[in-house]
Amino acid sequence: MSRHTLFAYVDGSDLDDIADALQGRLRAFVEGRRWVAGKAWVVNQRLEYDASCSKPEDIPRWDLGVNLLLPDPGVELAGWFADVEAIARFLGTLHEEFGRDFLIGIADNQTGIGEDLYSIDDSSPDLEKLAEIIGAGSIC
Secondary structure, eight states: OOSEEEEEEESOSOOTTTHHHHHHHHHHHHHTSOOSSSOEEEEEEEOOOOTTTSOTTOOOOEEEEEEEEEOOTTOOOTTTHHHHHHHHHHHHHHHHHHOOOEEEEEEETTTOOEEEEEEEOSSSOOHHHHHHHHTOGGGO
């Protein structure tokens, strides 16, 4: 199994008014692409908030976006970063369409720890900067 998963989720939890439409657009994108890096899938999960560290008025966290299994370092297939670029470009389109920002990050599949790395906050993400952040700058 892959050691890392790229996640690309809408930023925020107040998604009731756009969740169905956004999920449909994400699903069409994932199903309409042949993925080089690995398996990709749509995520739509609302997480219960922990009452011990949340206030009653807090909105529960909502993960809505795309996950992509990343190749392990040293065994990447040629062109794998094109998948990450396609996700970033698509999120730029969704930003334009829905007026929402998106976060891209990487989660360690062994520890379950994830880190937000890059924000899509306009329709033209900086793909060179994203490659540099993810550590793929030498292949672009």
